[in-house]
Amino acid sequence: MIREKNIQVEAIKIGTVIDHIPAHFGFKILSLFCLSNTEKRITIGLNLPSQVLERKDLIKIENFFLTQDQINNLAIYAPYSTINCINDYEVIAKISPLLPEYVNKILICTNSNCISNSELINSCFRIKNYSGEIFLKCRYCENEFPYNILISNQINLFSSL
Ligand SMILES: [Zn+2]
DSSP states (O other), X not given: OHHXXXXXXXXXXXXXXXXXXXXXXXXXXXXXXXXXXXXXXXEEEEEEEOSSSSEEEEEEEETOOOOHHHHHHHHHHOTTOEEEEEETTEEEEEEOOOOOSEEESSOXXXXXXXXXHHXXXXXXXXXXXXTTEEEEEETTTOOEEEHHHHHHHHHHHHHTO
C-alpha cells in the first residue's frame, strides 16, 4: 500500500496531489477550482481503493498550487483530504484542510424559498459545530442543515446541471 502511494505521488515533478477525496467528488472539485477547462495537465483517479475511505478520488495537477481560499473550499467537500505539494518529485508539504468559519458562494441553499436562490446574491453559510455534529447555517433563510445532507445535495444539484 505504501509503495502504491509513493508511485502516485512520484508521478509529477512540480504541483499538487489531492488525495483522499471522497468518491464522486473529484469532478466537483475540479469544477470548483475552475480546473475542468484549463490547459493544466491534470490526472484524475476515480473510485480508487482506499484504506481510510471505502473508495476515493485523487487529483494530480502539474505546475499548480492551491490558494488558501481553494484549500478552504476543498475542506467543505473533502474534509479528510490530504494536499501534497510536490517539488522535484518530492513531497515538500502535506496539508490537511480545515473547515473555515464561513463558506461563501460555493454552496446552494437547499431551501427552495431561500432568497439566495432567487436573487443575484452569493450564498453564505456559517459552519456550526455542536459537539462534533457539523451544521451549516444559511445567512439568508437562517435554516441550519446537517453537513452531510447539504453536501450530498450539492452533488445531486451538480450532476443534474
Ligand atoms: Zn437559505
